[in-house]
Amino acid sequence: MSKWSSLFCCHLTVATLVLMLIPQTAMTQGSKSVVLEIDHASICGSNLDTLRQAFTDVVLTPDIGGPHGNGITQMALIGFDDGTYLELIAPIKPGAAAGSEWAKFMSEDAVTCAWAVGTNVLLQEVDRLKKLGIPVKAPERGSRKRPDGMSIEWMTADVGSGTPGSTLPFIIEDQTPRAWRVQTSPSVQGGLVYGVENVVLGVNNLEASIALFRKAYGWADPLTETQKDFGRVAYFPGEPVILASPSGGGWLSDRLAKFGESPVAYLLGTRDFPAAAKKYKLSGTRTWFGQKVAWFDAGKLKGVRLGVIGQ
Numbered sequence: 001m002s003k004w005s006s007l008f009c010c011h012l013t014v015a016t017l018v019l020m021l022i023p024q025t026a027m028t029q030g031s032k033s034v035v036l037e038i039d040h041a042s043i044c045g046s047n048l049d050t051l052r053q054a055f056t057d058v059v060l061t062p063d064i065g066g067p068h069g070n071g072i073t074q075m076a077l078i079g080f081d082d083g084t085y086l087e088l089i090a091p092i093k094p095g096a097a098a099g100s101e102w103a104k105f106m107s108e109d110a111v112t113c114a115w116a117v118g119t120n121v122l123l124q125e126v127d128r129l130k131k132l133g134i135p136v137k138a139p140e141r142g143s144r145k146r147p148d149g150m151s152i153e154w155m156t157a158d159v160g161s162g163t164p165g166s167t168l169p170f171i172i173e174d175q176t177p178r179a180w181r182v183q184t185s186p187s188v189q190g191g192l193v194y195g196v197e198n199v200v201l202g203v204n205n206l207e208a209s210i211a212l213f214r215k216a217y218g219w220a221d222p223l224t225e226t227q228k229d230f231g232r233v234a235y236f237p238g239e240p241v242i243l244a245s246p247s248g249g250g251w252l253s254d255r256l257a258k259f260g261e262s263p264v265a266y267l268l269g270t271r272d273f274p275a276a277a278k279k280y281k282l283s284g285t286r287t288w289f290g291q292k293v294a295w296f297d298a299g300k301l302k303g304v305r306l307g308v309i310g311q
Contacts, residue, residue, distance in 0.1 A: 033218040039118035039172050040077075040085045040182070040219070041196050041266050042165070043304055044105035047099070048090035049300070051110055052076050055088065057253055057300045059280060061187035067092055069143035079182045082195030086266070089113075089127045101163050105259065110302035112263040114165030115199045122173035126157050134168070134216050135160060141175075152180045160212070163307040167209065168216060192276040196242050197269030197309055202252055203261050206232050206245035213241060219235050223289055230265075235289045242267075242288075265305035267293060273310040282308055 001127040045051040052062050055078065062076035065087075074092045079085040090106060091097045097106035105113040119125050122139055130137045137158040145151050153175040160168035174181060203209040210222055213236065222234040222243070231247040244264060255264055270276040273292050277285065282294035288309065295307045 002140040004029065004244040025127050033220070033268065034216075035238065036117045036169065036217065036240055038084050038169075038196050038199065039116040040087050041087050041112070041116075041199055041263065042102075042114040043110055044102050044113040045088065045090045045108060045110045045302070046106055047094040047109070048074055048076060048088065051088040054110055054114055054300060054302050054304070055086075058306075059187065060086075060297045061185065062086075062088055063185050064147050066144050066146045068144070069141075070099070072097065073102075073106075075144070077182060077185070078188060079185045079296075080188055080193065080268075081184050081190065081196035082269075083178075083182070084170075084195040085182045085185075086196065094219055105163075105262075108303075110304045111259070112266060112304060113259075114163065115169045115263055116165055116172045117169045118172050118174075118178075120173055122155055122157060122171055125171055129159060129216060132215060139173075150180060151175045154181070159216075162260055162262070166201065168212070192272055192279055193268040193270050193308060195269050196240075196266055197244050199263050200230070200233075200242045200244050200265035200267065201261065202256050202264035202303075203243050203245050204256055206243055209243050209245070209261075210234055213243075225289065227288060233288070237289075265307060267307045267309040268311035269279075270308050273308065276310065280308065 003137040026065055043051065055062050055229050060078050062078050065075040065077045067074040072091060073089050076088045077085045097103040100106065102113050126136050126139065139155045139157045141153065142156055143151060143153045155173045155175060157171045158164040164170040213219060219236045219239065222236045224232060224234045227233050231252060232245050234243040246251065252264065277294050280296055282296060285292055285294040291309050291311060293307050293309045298305055
């Protein structure tokens with residue numbers, strides 16, 4: 001299964017084929033809703049070796065990705081079968097993150113920090129959001145040099161306020177083939193977890209954040225419930241977003257005070273929850289919106305909340 005594969009059938013009409021080739025993240029303003037597809041979700045840290053070892057310890061061994069063109073950061077990644085990936089991002093020189101927009105997150109050993117959605121019509125999506133009154137920065141070029149020496153390039157546009165991908169996802173469009181940027185990692189290929197299914201966003205005001213996402217993407221009202229440790233949570237059925245707002249004190253309140261609104265947890269999808277729970281030694285199983293959720297050992301992951309969701 002790949003969210004990024006294109007389907008071509010000879011019997012399709014030209015009109016149908018054109019519609020299929022328009023990414024759902026770039027629907028016109030007149031469309032009723034926009035379906036988001038996660039490109040990747042990021043975990044920031046002060047030292048890439050520390051991040052890599054933490055994920056290796058929970059049997060999610062990352063691949064080296066190489067340094068970014070900004071000369072400040074480097075990355076490793078865990079690429080999944082569905083085309084999404086977890087990005088581990090840290091300074092090239094441990095502790096020297098000045099100049100990166102995620103510098104405050106890289107002061108920690110490991111912390112969830114950003115998420116992105118992909119498109120192949122970036123300028124159209126930027127224009128659509130601007131017409132809705134959503135702030136969007138002008139697209140910028142980015143690049144990374146792989147360990148094999150191959151250079152890969154992309155364009156990104158930051159959406160909303162805060163650091164890129166802190167609440168609304170930033171948008172990324174490849175300038176070189178996407179397969180150059182990410183491939184399935186051997187540690188998870190054909191395995192029990194197939195991709196980044198949900199991003200849990202910590203927000204101060206649940207109602208205001210619901211309104212923001214509905215304005216940006218035309219979504220219907222979400223389902224809401226209360227979850228231990230996360231407070232009030234809201235889920236837009238069929239979308240990869242779960243909003244979480246603390247009901248009182250606790251870790252989420254502390255996190256919001258320190259880092260502001262941003263991703264606070266990621267959920268990986270599985271088609272065999274019992275087997276995944278056993279393999280990855282997951283704990284704290286609960287039901288979120290009718291699906292089981294359990295968590296990797298946060299101690300091994302230096303505090304990162306990474307879970308698995310499925311039936």
